[in-house]
Amino acid sequence: MAGLEDLYREIILDHYRAPRNRGELEVPPAHQVEGFNPLCGDEVILYLDVENGMVSDVKIAGQGCSISQASTSMMSAAVKGRSVAEARTITRAFKALMSIHESKIGGDDVDATADDLAGVRLGDLEALQGVVKFPVRIKCATLAWNTLVQGLDEIESSH
Amino acid sequence: MSLDIARIRADFPLLAQEHNGHRLVYLDSASSAQKPQSVMHAMDEFMEHSYANVHRGVYAIAEAATARFEAARATVAGFIGARESAELAFTRNATEAINLVAHSWGRTNLAAGDVVVLTEMEHHANIVPWHMLAAERGIELRWIPIDAEYRLDLTNLDETLSGAKLLAVTAMSNVLGTVNDIPMLVRAARSAGAHVLVDASQAAPHLPIDVQAWDADFAVLTAHKMLGPSGIGALWARRELLEAMPPFLGGGEMIRDVRKDGFTTNDVPWKFEAGTPAITEAIGWGAAIDYLQGIGMDAVHEHEVELTRYALDALDAEFGERLTIYGPSTTDARGGVISFLFPAIHAHDVSQVLDEEAVCVRAGHHCAKPLMRVLQIPATSRASLYLYNDTDDVDALIVGLTHAEKFFAVDPT
Structure with missing residues (x-):
């Protein structure tokens, strides 16, 4: 099953089996934001602790398939401890990785120029690149990231 | 009065396909059924004449x-x-x-x-x-x-x-x-x-x-x-x-x-x-x-009841309590729609593995989210049977499910 191993890389299965940053944060001070994939019922709930422009803590609740759960876990590890600006840049870079099909379906953040993203290191997140070969699963991989952007927007607009 | 499934399958050109070297096993008729040649011919003939x-x-x-x-x-x-x-x-x-x-x-x-x-x-x-x-x-x-x-x-x-x-x-x-x-x-x-x-x-x-x-x-x-x-x-x-x-x-x-x-x-x-x-x-x-x-709806129904019984028994024999079936356990007043879930494996992931073996099932909430909430699950996989399915199709499903269970095992052995 070579095709499957493109999709389900070991690092993805590792994040699925042992998700990072599961839990909840007290709201407030943390901000809670929910994302749904209406097609399959996957749900992600993010608790974001943003202080002085830094994503100081992230916790995750919700349920979904291995791709959505692993992507959510990897997202939390990638943005925790980063500035909001860095989190947004990583998000754009990740969505560019997924952009082959996503750009037409609500990917309003993928218009960043290549220069903008040059030098952004995605590390483990690149394991999710195989998802692009399975178009219906792209929404599973981007759910957490769209939810993150929504949460960061809500936090910034409330200030 | 069993149906001649080989003859029926011959009327459905799409079912003759192969994917990844596997015979196509179409188990998603509850979503949309495949079409016999006679339907395509009738539509073509009408448009032509x-x-x-x-x-x-x-x-x-x-x-x-x-x-x-x-x-x-x-x-x-x-x-x-x-x-x-x-x-x-x-x-x-x-x-x-x-x-x-x-x-x-x-x-x-x-x-x-x-x-x-x-x-x-x-x-x-x-x-x-x-x-x-x-x-x-x-x-x-x-x-x-x-x-x-x-x-x-x-x-x-x-x-x-x-x-x-x-x-x-x-x-x-x-x-x-x-x-x-x-x-x-x-x-x-x-x-x-x-x-x-x-x-x-x-x-x-x-x-x-x-x-x-x-x-x-x-x-x-x-x-x-x-x-x-x-x-x-x-x-x-x-x-x-x-x-x-x-x-x-x-x-x-x-x-x-x-x-x-x-x-x-x-x-x-x-x-x-x-x-x-x-x-x-x-x-x-x-x-x-x-x-x-031409086949008769009583015969269609009887075939589906028999095949559903076969599938429910085979799923139980292979997986027992490791697989939850969301539907009546008997075939009385029951059709050939079988929703199931491995508690630790998401329905999407199961369907993805089945797809590798050309077994087409539906995964998701099946446009019944209030029911999913009652069942306290986000989604199921669903295999649905029709007049062109047979026990080989069910057997292919079960083989695929054994692979999915192994692939996503929490403790791979």
Whole structure:
């Protein structure tokens, strides 16, 4: 099953089996934001602790398939401890990785120029690149990231 | 009286495909069924020889097209046991047919505080139009629950129906496979003074149905789940109801006269068929019903019951309690829709592994999110059986599931 191993890389299965940053944060001070994939019922709930422009803590609740759960876990590890600006840049870079099909379906953040993203290191997140070969699963991989952007927007607009 | 599945499969060209070196195993007919050659031929032949708009031209092919379109209506009406063709209005699908009832009959007959009773096993198509009417008119929705055997819990039926104006219920669940006792539900609704709408989308392809024996008021169905093309469905309703209902969409065909200061409506059923209908699709639907009737709906149902029994037994033998099946454990009043879940593996992931082996199943909430919430799960995988499936298909499913279970094992060995 070579095709499957493109999709389900070991690092993805590792994040699925042992998700990072599961839990909840007290709201407030943390901000809670929910994302749904209406097609399959996957749900992600993010608790974001943003202080002085830094994503100081992230916790995750919700349920979904291995791709959505692993992507959510990897997202939390990638943005925790980063500035909001860095989190947004990583998000754009990740969505560019997924952009082959996503750009037409609500990917309003993928218009960043290549220069903008040059030098952004995605590390483990690149394991999710195989998802692009399975178009219906792209929404599973981007759910957490769209939810993150929504949460960061809500936090910034409330200030 | 078993079906000759090899011969039936030969009528469905798509089923001859291979993917990844595996024979295609199509187990998603509850979502949409594959089409026999005869349906494609009928549609092609019609477009090649008789295509024209209906109910308009006086030239020969327009007359022929109208006659064939109306013959298709008679075929569908006959298939569901309608008293006359005039009681059957073509729609885009079953969803549009329910929206038609909610919009036309509902807005005429339901006011704030009136009660519409649904069940927890309804498809979104038989929920959202009533939610929309609730938001607009302030009607109240009540829900008949399901029990531990995934059947309707009728313990408080009379209480639930008390004072209700409408019961809208599916004849067969698209998630659980449960077949509901429609005549009994209609009797209970009648004695409460309620009308009854039956969603026959899932039942009509698989069971003999008879709207007069049901004694229902409305029934809806869709062609694409019963070997016909997508883009056409139907509303059946008792003639006196249709005649009293205001039109749904306005436009050509549905009128008798139009003046600057108003319009009058056409006779039923055309009153509900604004604009050019899905003409070729109606011809295809007629051909699909001819195909089903050539085999016989009793034989189709019997085959599916046998195959469902085989599948339930085989799944239990292979996986036992490691796999949860969301549906009745017996094949009494049960169709060939089998929803299942490995508790630790998401339905999407299972379907992805099955896809590698060319086994097509559905994964998700099956447009029944209230039911998923009752079951406290986000999604299931669903294998659904039809007249072209056989025990080899079920065996391929089970082999695929053993691979999925191994692939996603929490502790790989």
